[in-house]
Amino acid sequence: MNGKATTTKARLERGRSALGPALELVHTGRAHTRAVLTAELGVTRATAGAVAAELEALGLIRVDSRPAAVGSQGRPSHRLSVDDTGPVVLAAQVHADGFRAALVGLGGRTVATAPGCVTVSADPAQVLGEVVDAGAALLRESGRRCVxxxxxxxxxxxxxxxxxxxxxxxxxPAGAPVRDIFAGQVRAAGIQGPAFTGNDVNLAALAEHRHGAGRGAQHLLCVATGHRGVGGALVLDGRLHTGSSGLALEVGHLTVNPQGRPCHCGSRGCLDVEADPLAFLTAAGRDPGPEVSLLQQSRQLLRTEYDDPAVRNAGEELIDRLGLGLAGLVNILNPDRIILGGLHRELLDADPERLRAVVADRSLWGRSGGVPILPCTLEHNSLVGAAELAWQPVLDDPLGALG
Ligand SMILES: [Zn+2]
Structure with missing residues (x-):
């Protein structure tokens, strides 16, 4: 092989290996122009141009050459954005009150969504079949390619x-093989591409790290309620910390009230039963009605009736318990940011000073500098996170996954 051919081959390989990182930069909103892409990838302008053109040819991004943006050297630079007519993934979520299916494009953009309010069957295949059917219907309506x-x-x-x-x-049943059931139903519905399954709060944290309130954090702690119960997640340098077998950060079973209610896990006074939507409604003396989810009812109460003394007392009780749990986590994990979701986000909104004060008073590291505590910002962040799982093979190797 002569020198010129070697150089060309090396350039092509460098270009291909840059496709994934380049797509991730556009996907996460960190590269809006080709000039930023060039700087972030540390390649020549010619390579960055070729990489952007290749991603555009794959139908993943758009390159707009109209001179509007200004590059780092003061020259106009091509604008980059995800292609909003490009492929999508099917994202699905099952929660205590039903399910939701969605089509999600690159950039964490929800294209279409279908909620389902059902009594979740004791047979996981039943509800997973319903959510996959709802997703397949969305795909048929949209006509988009699913990856x-x-x-x-x-x-x-x-x-x-x-x-x-x-x-x-x-x-x-504990130990239900949900990933295999879901993957089998996705295949049976004729939906293309691999299928993945993860914990809802882990996925919420991943989505917030890439597209929401967690962007830029190195040690991101996420604590959130679902419709019932409490979960936690840690994103370290952009990757979920899941422990040796996927089970890390089970923060819902931290004891925050030793004399508290019995928990389903066999212990007592866990965050899971002391700081979730049912605990809040009970503390406020409200009968949880069957018509909408407990999370919705709690949110409504906190937003519209916080001057009612019973509601305020219940809110303060939950804020104090949540703060105690967060303080313990701050001491152990030393996060650089905490984000709160579900009911916990509403509690933060209702009285941010009280929650921050409890965390500061009760933790060593919280006291010294203060850890920023912020609300999650994405709607349906677990769904967006489920989509991130499905997008990951494309982000790792766009040409291999789509070519
Ligand atoms: Zn427990």
């Missing part, structure tokens, strides 16, 4: 088996 599927469940998901180990708020 994979992701599912979020309110349970720790053991790796490498893909089993739901503790679906405490569903009647599913």
């Amino acid at each position: 994979g599927a992701g599912l979020a469940v309110p349970s720790a998901v053991a790796e490498p088996d893909g089993t739901a180990l503790n679906p405490l708020h569903l009647a599913w």
Whole structure:
């Protein structure tokens, strides 16, 4: 092989290996122009141009050459954005009050969504079949190409088996093989691409890190309620910390009230039963009605009736318990940011000073500098995170996954 051919081959390989990182930069909104892409990738302008053109040819991004943006050297630079007519993934979520299916494009953009309010069957195949059917209908309506599927469940998901180990708020049997069931139904529905399953709060944290309130954090702690129960997740340098077998950060079973209510896990006074929507409604003396989800009812109460003394007392009680749990986590994990989702986000909005003060008073590291505590910002962040799982093979190797 002569020198010129070697150089050309090396350039092509460098270009191909840059496709994934380049797509991730556009996907996460960190490269809006070709000039930024060039700087972030550390390649020549010619290579960055070729990489952007290749991603555009794959139907993943758009390159707009109209001179509007100004590059780092003061020259106009091509603008980059995700192609909003490009492929999508099917994202699915099962929670205590039903399910939601969605089509999600690059950039974490929800294209279409279909909620389903059902009594979740004790047979996981039943509700997973319904959510996959809802997703398949969305795909047919949209006519978009599907490149994979992701599912979020309110349970720790053991790796490498893909089993739901503790679906405490569903009647599913512990150890149900949810990943295999979901993947089988996705295939049976004729939906293209691989299928993945993860814990809902883990996926929410991943989505917030890439597209929401967690962007730029190095040690991101996420604590959130679902419709029932409490979960946690840690994103370290952009990767979910899931422990040796997928079961890390089971923060819902931290004891925050030793004399508190019995928990489904066998202990007592866990965050899971002391700081979730049902605990809040009970503390406020409200009968949880059957018509909408407990999370919706709690949110409504906190937003519209916080001057009612019973509601305020209940809110303060939950804020104090949540703060105690967060303080312990701050001491152990030393995060650089905490984000709160579900009911916890509403509690933060209702009285941010009280929550921050409890965390500061009760933790060593919280006291010294203060850890920023912020609300999650994405709507349906677990769904967006389920989509991230499905997008990951494309982000790793766009040409291999789509070519
Ligand atoms: Zn527990």
